Amino acid sequence: MTTTLPTGTPTGTATAASARGLTRTYGDGDSTVHALRGVDLDLPAGRFTAIMGPSGSGKSTLMHCLAGLDAATSGTIAVAGRDLAGLDDTALTLFRREHIGFVFQAFNLLPMLTAGQNILLPLELAGRAVDRERYDQVVGVLGLADRLGHLPSQLSGGQQQRVAIARALVTQPDIVFADEPTGNLDSEASAEVLGHLRRSVRELGMTVVMVTHGLDAAAYADDVVVIHDGAVTAHLTDPDQDALVAALRGGIA
């Protein structure tokens, strides 16, 4: 099924995160940059969504706003049924702890902690008990069992990203955001990491939202949101390659 929906939700699925009239501007006066210009978006739960668009189109900004890492200029955001507007920094932080996981492009891990410690860091910060079963499961799925005692500097780029994914999954968040998780990796390592992300959706029932600009990466996703110049131009469900290329090329489809 290939449906082109400029906005809105694929029917019949719960929503993990949504945005309404979301704008984000940087600076003021002459140098104002409109990174996001009124984004309406619903991200379905239990699916692997890719956000695509050219460099500078506002993908990272969108992700930061959705994840409560950055404050929106206007508009509303709801994650896991919770309206983020009106939460102060501390409340937002506590919310992130409980409900959101992250994977970044680089500098994902604290250099002084081992892989295992990095994975457990969010639980430690939250003062939550470690669910051994979950930990072993996540570590197993990501194939990190024999790397847990290593420092980040002793791991390859692909391994580092897998540790970061494990860390994002171990808290069983409602939604995981990944900002170009394969941006620094070669194609082989990329494939491996993307495969793991997809497995976490399929096997662990997670919701993953990934920012990427590679078509290869997008191919692992269930849905694709296309964004151009700060506005969502397409929201494709299970797109095929051609539809995707068309959506990316054509701007507003």
Added chain:
Amino acid sequence: MRTVLLASMRHHTRRYVAASVAVAIGVAFIVVVGMLTGATRSGLTADVGAPVAGVDRVVTTYDSREVARLVEVAADRDIPVLTLGYATEPVSRDGVQLAATADVSEVSLDARLQWQQLEDGRFPAATGEALADVNRAKSSGVRLGDVVRVGSGDAAVDVEVVGLVDSPAARNSALYVPWEDLRRFQDTSFWVDAVAWGGSEDLARATAPEAGVESAADWTAARQAEISRGVDVIAILALLFVVIALFVGVLVITNTFSILFAQRMRDFALLRCVGVTRRQLRRAIRLEALALGLAAAAVGIVVGVAAGAGLVALVRRWFTDMGPAALDPVWALSAFVVGTLVTLGASWLPTRTATRVAPLAALRPDTGVDVRSAAGRWRLGLAALCLVGGGVLLALAVSGSSVPAMLAGGMVSFVGVLLVGPVLVPRLIRLADYLPGGGPVRRLATGNAVRNPRRTATTAASLLVGVTLTTAILTGLASSRTAIDRDMDDSYPLDATLTSAGAPLEASLVDRVGGTEGVTDARVLDGTVARVGGLEVPLLGSPGADVVVRGPADLSAPDGTVLLPYAVVEELPTRLGDRVWEDRELTVVVAGREHTLRVETGSGWGRAGLVSPATLATLDGDPRPMAVWARAGDGADAEDLTGDLAALAGAAGAELDGGYGNRTWVYLQLDIMTGAVIGLMAVAIVIALVGIANTLGLSVLERARENALLRAMGLTRRQLRRAMAAEGLLLSAVAAVLGTGIGLVFAWIGVQVMVGSVVEGAGFTVPLAQVAAVAAVAALAGLAACVVPARRAALVTPAAGLAVD
């Protein structure tokens, strides 16, 4: 390369703030010391030549008989002459003592030699008239027309105050009387070192063959040089603290450069990639350091001049001998050069390390700034060598009471401690993990604090220097204070004595003395009056040890023995005096009967002899109250007490004596010294705190991404602030604990070496409250130092932090 240099300086200006502050404080410190000592010098040397301005020559001699001959010869030939010296005598008015000892100098009756600055009244025209110093007159309530009595006993003389003068610091007697009045004290308390001489050199040589004769100008120059040397000693002592502050500054600056260069390693590597030679890179970095040094030193001069002028103005309000504020240009230039050189020097090692970066470093995969550093083997070896060598030197110093060995040993072993810091400090910080009640925040703080051992150690070392020295000095002073306590108790066993001049005292006097504010105990002593070779000396039945007697001093006399003050023995006719010194015997007449007593001499109980009660009974069957001894309470104001008791003594016809004034004066000196040391050391500690704030602040920049990541993971702002506060507190607490420990050891050694060699069984006293306060202030100030960096770190939104590259 110039573009790169300018751009990088613009880009990094804010990161250099702390290093500049450290340099500026150091330079300002030098300038302030220069201005304070300069003002003191000009104040003290002002008008040194005034007394000899009216003559061509100065005759220098310490022999008061020669002086008397010179004055006589001059009087015969109408040559202007003025003695430059003073007698120290008690001064009283209407029987009430105004001062137990006041300096009394000569005022000439010859207008050519009346050099004093008249403020009010006129110069004396005849014997019996006197000038008084206007400030001293004001404080003791003397006015024009008052008649004051100078001296005691038979030598006393009454003079009328006819003029008030403003004395310069170099010659500031309280009273000036004509020669005929002053010469009474010629054989007792008169001390002279020169005579202003209007006659010929030959006449001076003929009259006083032993004396030296110089021109008035030479004499003045020599006096000024002498005073200057005194001030120089103070300046050198103050500069010692400047050196300490600068040393701490070097630590801070070196650390700043190391951190900054580590952060810019990739930039440097990239520059090398695009063809910048190592030399070019080094030159660029050194130019950066030079520019920083020049700017900071200039700021330091400006701040120093402002602070110095303010301080001098402040001090002049209390200390009128201080001259006006001025800055010697040579001094200012030296301060500027020192500041610049210190900056350049401190950047030397970090620059070498930084420029050793391989161009390839820029191409390595970007894993974030890895600024871990470790202690090299050679460093540890050197540290061990220093610690062992310093320890041996210190042991030698203690066994041989050698101050140079102590200083060398102290310095070498301290360097050893600094060298071993990168290993020691992180271990100590790690100890915090064993404290109960840990959590992720503290784990994060200790983790961050020990991440970079060398950086951590250097930061801690800068505070360590100040804490160690302050603790050592305070403990040393406290220990010498116990020695001084003992000494004071020996010299001044009694705080106040009111001793009858002859007639028995009223019985109620003791109650009035006891009721005086500041007196805790008063005791009346019975006695009798003995005649000894024309003198009347009260003999008191000594109570021995008593509540009014301080310390373990025992003022009791064996039966048949009299304890006689040195001053009374001096007053005796030569024949009797010699008998006392040689045979230790004295014959006294009490109620017409002669008694021969053994004599022991001493001092501290006023003008009276002390005998045992039994001896007193054999001398006089009906002893009467002859003296009251009083003990002052802790903290009683010496001037008020003396004034109140002097009034009582005057009314009762008694003479006031006692050591309370001297005692409080000595302690005041100690307190001033302690305060000065703390004030001077505070500069080094402030610089160290700037350093802590700096290290944390720069680390925040370096960890921007990491902190953003942590914040994204769920670390709240509060937790981040607390983690940084804990990091600062850990750093400063380790420095405080280590510094207190080392400081106490140094103090103990210092006491053994310096006090132990002088006083038997030197006591080692730890001023617990002071030491604890220093440690607490250092630790808490470390906490304060991270307020700004912590706030800044917490304000960054996670998204912004992640965008930093």
